[in-house]
Amino acid sequence: MSRVGVIGAGYVGLTTAAGLAHLGHDVTCADVDVEKLAALSRGQIPILEEGLPELVAEGLHSGRLSFVLGAGAAARGAEFVFLCVPTPEEEDGSADLSCVEAAVAEIAPNLEPGAVVVAKSTMPPGSSRLVAQLLERTGAPARGIGVASNPEFLREGTAVFDFLHPDRIVIGCDETEVAVRVSALYRGVQAPVIVTDCASAEMIKYASNAFLATKVSFVNAIATLCEAFDADVREVTLGMGYDPRIGFDFLRPGPGYGGSCLPKDTAALIRAAEAAGYDFSLLRGVAEVNAVQVERIVGKVRSAAAASGRDLLGTRVGVLGLTFKANTDDLRDSPALAVVARLLEEGAVVAAYDPAAGERAPAALAARLPDRREIVLAEAPVLAGSRPDPDVEAPPEPHPGVASPRLSIAADPYDACREAAVVAVLTEWDEFRWLDFDRVKVLMAAPAVVDARNLLDPAALRRRGFHYQGVGR
Numbered sequence: 001m002s003r004v005g006v007i008g009a010g011y012v013g014l015t016t017a018a019g020l021a022h023l024g025h026d027v028t029c030a031d032v033d034v035e036k037l038a039a040l041s042r043g044q045i046p047i048l049e050e051g052l053p054e055l056v057a058e059g060l061h062s063g064r065l066s067f068v069l070g071a072g073a074a075a076r077g078a079e080f081v082f083l084c085v086p087t088p089e090e091e092d093g094s095a096d097l098s099c100v101e102a103a104v105a106e107i108a109p110n111l112e113p114g115a116v117v118v119a120k121s122t123m124p125p126g127s128s129r130l131v132a133q134l135l136e137r138t139g140a141p142a143r144g145i146g147v148a149s150n151p152e153f154l155r156e157g158t159a160v161f162d163f164l165h166p167d168r169i170v171i172g173c174d175e176t177e178v179a180v181r182v183s184a185l186y187r188g189v190q191a192p193v194i195v196t197d198c199a200s201a202e203m204i205k206y207a208s209n210a211f212l213a214t215k216v217s218f219v220n221a222i223a224t225l226c227e228a229f230d231a232d233v234r235e236v237t238l239g240m241g242y243d244p245r246i247g248f249d250f251l252r253p254g255p256g257y258g259g260s261c262l263p264k265d266t267a268a269l270i271r272a273a274e275a276a277g278y279d280f281s282l283l284r285g286v287a288e289v290n291a292v293q294v295e296r297i298v299g300k301v302r303s304a305a306a307a308s309g310r311d312l313l314g315t316r317v318g319v320l321g322l323t324f325k326a327n328t329d330d331l332r333d334s335p336a337l338a339v340v341a342r343l344l345e346e347g348a349v350v351a352a353y354d355p356a357a358g359e360r361a362p363a364a365l366a367a368r369l370p371d372r373r374e375i376v377l378a379e380a381p382v383l384a385g386s387r388p389d390p391d392v393e394a395p396p397e398p399h400p401g402v403a404s405p406r407l408s409i410a411a412d413p414y415d416a417c418r419e420a421a422v423v424a425v426l427t428e429w430d431e432f433r434w435l436d437f438d439r440v441k442v443l444m445a446a447p448a449v450v451d452a453r454n455l456l457d458p459a460a461l462r463r464r465g466f467h468y469q470g471v472g473r
Contacts, residue, residue, distance in 0.1 A: 004081075004082065004185070005074035006027060006029040006081075006082045007074060008084035009031035009033075010086065012084045013120075015052060016084055016120060017029035018058075019055065021062070022058060025185065027064060029068070029074065030073060043056055049157070049160065050161075052160050055160055071103045075107035077112060080117075080118055081107055083103055083104070083121050083131070085099040085103050085121050093268060094272070095124050095264070100123065100130075104134040105134065105138045108134070108135050108140040109138070109140070117131060117135065119147070120150050122205055123202060124269075127149075127202060128149045128199070128201075129199075131147050146173070146175060147198070149171070150172070150182060156325070156330050157326070157328045165189075166189065166191045168191055168192045169186050171195050172198040173198060205265070206272075207269075210266050213266045214286045216257040217257070217285075219233070219253050220253050223471045227472055236472075237252070252454070254335070255297045255336060256290040256293035258332070258334045259330060259332060260332045260333070266283055267287065270283050294342060297335075300452070301348075303469070304421075304467060304469060305317075308467075312346040314347060315348055315422070317350050317421065318351050318352075318424070319339075319343075319352035319423075320432050321353075321427020321428070322336045322354035323354055324427075325427065330357070331360060334364075336427050341369055344406055350408070351415065353409070353413045355431065413435055420445060421445045422448045425449070426452050427453065438464060447465050447467060448467040448468075449468050452471060454470045454471055
């Protein structure tokens, strides 16, 4: 078995490190966050990911997984060093490779001769050549340091399963011997192994995410047409999905795609295409449809409020779900947060509940608001410049300098529904499907539901007297 260093202990890095340790390798995982490393060394996982706590505990117990401070420490003595650092989106949409550059500079003088640097972070095509050039400039040993691309295809919520049971393993490398060594790390994993050049491997990752984003935006556009023609998008996608050339995956309309990959990677591929002299108008259209979808959901909430004679200004809206999808605590680029931010901008009073990430939502929302004012958590989360709901009992006096609450994080879904004129389901958490909607109706000021995920049964809600709106139904 091999000695492996993993740089970065986020979703990708931690899953990669724990997964490789499970496969029998000796893995040292590095990060720059001292408190996170201490917690990980105790088996405490900072993210919600099914099966990951058990996998990390197994690695710690066996002694095959350890955590260290700094990339250099993980690189010493390692035969393979995996780069799993963030590549966030720049303002112009391009990928920010500064974390990659910093990690390479730190590992370079600590690499053993013959070691292989494996880029697992999502980087634009051609980035592996950049890594090789950086290694040469920053003091890597003269004798044979290999560079390979091994993109990840992990879905948040099922990352452990995806690592151990992947659809494919992609390895990009210009040297056959290095590619064989990297592929050997996955011995025991049953999956097709695709060996190609580095640029093609990097493009496989971007092309895959761009195509998935295209499916999401396509079905959201079809849902809009279904509403115009009085068709049911669920029946339409059922008929489409049985075509093996299309399939069912990612044909679920909603508030748009989000998370750490699709928004960032589509923007990066558009920008990379522009740099190469190609106008990727198809993918720009995908991104534009995604942005418009948030406004469509806000419009549905607005019309639901109007059904009971209200506008959004001062109207209480209950929000169920804040993460970008169910079974994760990730708020990054969540379309649910985008919808909430727009509701706040239009003067709504929002009570939101999420089973996994509600307490972190105010900070994430603050960055989305135009004036960038902080949402302060006092007796309840509050937003400066707010206007109270005249139909609701006055809240406790806020701290000095902070106006009355416009956003509160509810303790449970029923609290989010209390006194709301509209309830919007923005994330497909299964527990929302089984709420007692007779109780919900009693709690609400007006029985209106906007089901942005088509999670609920429209007929059952309408029988109970709810004004129901789905997407494309």
